[in-house]
Amino acid sequence: MSGIRPFRIEATETELEDLRRRLLATRWPEPETVDDWSQGVPLSYLKDVIDYWARDYDWRSREAQLNRFPQYKTRLADIDIHFIHVRSAHEHALPLLMTHGWPGSVVEFQKVLEPLTDPRAHGGHEMDAFHVVCPSLPGYGFSDKPPGRGYGVEKIAELWDELMARLGYPQYVAQGGDWGAAVTTQIGMQNRGRCRGIHLNMPLAIPRRDAAKNPTPPEAKALALRKHYSETESGYSILQSTRPQTLGYSLVDSPVGQAAWILEKFRSWTDCNGHPENVLSRDELLDNVMLYWLPANGASSARLYWESFRRAFAANSEPVCIPTGCSLFAKELSQPPREWVERRYSKVIYWNELPRGGHFAAFEQPELFIEEVRRCFRLIRAASKGADSVPAA
Numbered sequence: 001m002s003g004i005r006p007f008r009i010e011a012t013e014t015e016l017e018d019l020r021r022r023l024l025a026t027r028w029p030e031p032e033t034v035d036d037w038s039q040g041v042p043l044s045y046l047k048d049v050i051d052y053w054a055r056d057y058d059w060r061s062r063e064a065q066l067n068r069f070p071q072y073k074t075r076l077a078d079i080d081i082h083f084i085h086v087r088s089a090h091e092h093a094l095p096l097l098m099t100h101g102w103p104g105s106v107v108e109f110q111k112v113l114e115p116l117t118d119p120r121a122h123g124g125h126e127m128d129a130f131h132v133v134c135p136s137l138p139g140y141g142f143s144d145k146p147p148g149r150g151y152g153v154e155k156i157a158e159l160w161d162e163l164m165a166r167l168g169y170p171q172y173v174a175q176g177g178d179w180g181a182a183v184t185t186q187i188g189m190q191n192r193g194r195c196r197g198i199h200l201n202m203p204l205a206i207p208r209r210d211a212a213k214n215p216t217p218p219e220a221k222a223l224a225l226r227k228h229y230s231e232t233e234s235g236y237s238i239l240q241s242t243r244p245q246t247l248g249y250s251l252v253d254s255p256v257g258q259a260a261w262i263l264e265k266f267r268s269w270t271d272c273n274g275h276p277e278n279v280l281s282r283d284e285l286l287d288n289v290m291l292y293w294l295p296a297n298g299a300s301s302a303r304l305y306w307e308s309f310r311r312a313f314a315a316n317s318e319p320v321c322i323p324t325g326c327s328l329f330a331k332e333l334s335q336p337p338r339e340w341v342e343r344r345y346s347k348v349i350y351w352n353e354l355p356r357g358g359h360f361a362a363f364e365q366p367e368l369f370i371e372e373v374r375r376c377f378r379l380i381r382a383a384s385k386g387a388d389s390v391p392a393a
Helices: 013-024 043-055 059-066 106-117 153-166 179-190 217-233 235-242 244-253 255-269 282-293 298-317 338-344 366-385
Strands: 004-007 071-076 079-086 094-099 130-135 172-176 195-200 324-328 348-353
Touching: 013 043, 013 255, 043 255, 043 282, 059 106, 059 282, 071 153, 079 106, 079 153, 094 153, 094 179, 094 366, 106 130, 106 282, 106 366, 130 153, 153 179, 153 298, 172 179, 172 366, 179 195, 179 298, 195 366, 217 338, 235 244, 235 298, 244 255, 244 298, 255 282, 324 366, 338 348, 348 366
Parallel strands: 094 130, 094 172, 172 195, 195 324, 324 348
Antiparallel strands: 004 071, 071 079, 079 130
């Protein structure tokens, strides 16, 4: 296809040697003064992770794992965008665009790509097959860092729609969580005619006006989560949305700083019973950190908050009129009741609240995530092909 170039992740030996040198030369702070994670990542845990990263983590084998999926770059606007593109062998596969957020990356989707594209080999039905496209957000992973202003979620949604057209998909469906949910919602709001429906694992909706006065039980839960996030979880977003450049000097210079900045959120935002390695392996956690460290994108990834934070959340009442599915995993940061969501997303065709899983749903609970995506988009397939051609849930 014109303008699309194959890409492989290939860290140089110089980059890996520099990383190891920096890890072994870390100047550590004193320990926290509490016996939990309330002040951030505990010193003893981070020292253990960094020692493993420096001495035992095998990037070359992890790199090979990432490279087993076809990857490409293409120029959109004035930057190169990196993306994974796995086509299904099944004739009726549905093009699916999946977008990650912060502090995630395309690493999150490794466990779901093969079951989504080849469902028969993974206990599914061929009519659930997808062609899957997973781009790295601008300034994230191996996508270029935007050279100027203007790369907020509105712009990214436009670029993603252009990407799908360039790949030869006149119609597609889209999925996202975190910033991926904001971009996917923008695709629905822009409604350029190519996206047939969206699925979100973090729907973006504001409370009804009088919810705090006499909340229903789901509203009370949602309001409590909003309060908890504001009081204990939102410091990172304030920094990234106001001073991304200042923060970036530390994150780009120190692999330990970058790792701590990310690992703390994987502990707080996963359904992990208090420890991130209860749900994700140490290698998986470091794979994701490496997609921030190697491209030196601590500042550029944070800058998306500066570009989008106020506008994206100010737009949370703007309507989305294309078919929408929502899967609320148990430990997701935000749990808006269906009533709030339906005031914004006017065509909610699928809704499910799951008993486990957190913010990084595809990474933490791949089997549940796969089934949610399949169930939601069966309804889209049925709308255009007739229910008889769609397997039962």
